[in-house]
Amino acid sequence: MILSRASQYAIQAVILMAMQPQGTFVLNRDLAEQLNVPAPYLAKVLQALVRGNLLYSSRGRNGGFCLREGVEKVDLMQILLHLEGPQFTDACLLGLKECTDETACPIHKQWKPIKHKLARVLRTETPGKLARAVKTGKYRLADLPMSML
Amino acid sequence: MILSRASQYAIQAVILMAMQPQGTFVLNRDLAEQLNVPAPYLAKVLQALVRGNLLYSSRGRNGGFCLREGVEKVDLMQILLHLEGPQFTDACLLGLKECTDETACPIHKQWKPIKHKLARVLRTETPGKLARAVKTGKYRLADLPMSML
DNA sequence: TTTAAAGAGGAGTTACATATCTACAAGTAG
DNA sequence: CTACTTGTAGATATGTAACTCCTCTTTAAA
Secondary structure, three states: OOHHHHHHHHHHHHHHHHOOOOOOOOHHHHHHHHHHOOOHHHHHHHHHHHHHEEEEOOOEEEEEEEEOOOOOHHHHHHHHHHOOOOHHOOOOOOOOOOOOOOOOOOOHHHHHHHHEEEEEEHHHHHHHHHHHHOOOOOEEEOHHHHHHH | OOOHHHHHHHHHHHHHHOOOOOOOOOOOHHHHHHOOOOOHHHHHHHHHHHHHEEEEEEEEOOEEEEEEEEEEEEEHHHHOOOOOOHHHHHHHOOOOOOOOOOOOOOOHHHHHHHHHHHHHHHHOOOOHHHHHHOOOOOOOOOOHHHHHH
């Protein structure tokens, strides 16, 4: 039902970067401010994506982060696999360590297709698509400021 | 993607109790052993269900816990609402606090039907149904012992 | 060359879910 | 009544995700 905060921040950040003209370096500070998330923590998440070869980073003045070529077309699942375990879509709803078609918990049969639908969405959506969705103005990336709630 | 451990233990426990003849009191100790979960922690979870009027408890010899009348026909959602917040099915995949049809994150449209399918399963399944499923022998409640993996 | 601005990396802190411990209250059986 | 067995309640401990801080290196502008 939930992705880790790190994953959520990562997806938000790559969408925001995909909204920039290709090759634009964006500061961690600016990403954090626009997404309204803690900057030092976001930095760690971005560093993990750099190590996963999803982002370029550049130090010093005019530094920052930007998507590697083609990453705007990479599906979200590829990005999440760098942050969650390799089999985070395998989780059993009841928490059993071993829950497969052969040895299944009593709700496995109903849970499995739902898991698969989510996995399908994550394999379908990309930073580029979602960036375009945000640009239409119908969707938004960050929480609204308190004044608007 | 995940229920809290407390919720997972709760569901497992009510299924196990639903497998007993109606009105049978079961010891916390025996539930914990059969489910292979920590007994003191399970006790806390069961106490919460007692406070939620889902279980009877009885102290002293021949004591234990048993389902209140009709609880074997109560859907899992009702049970979970006592342990997770009232709106745990509302969660935004990206973690936004406010994510509704009107102010939506870019993946809201794809995530919403999946959330609803899970909610539907949780409102359809009951301890009684799942207990019968386990009794067929095709499904199991607890993790297999190490010797079987 | 100096200086400021950025990311990198590691250690430390906090908050919360999970798990445990201890003392107690309530019930049962003899 | 006494002894034993069970759940109850509150305090405490542990583990982990989330978050912060400090120092270092790299880069580029002045």
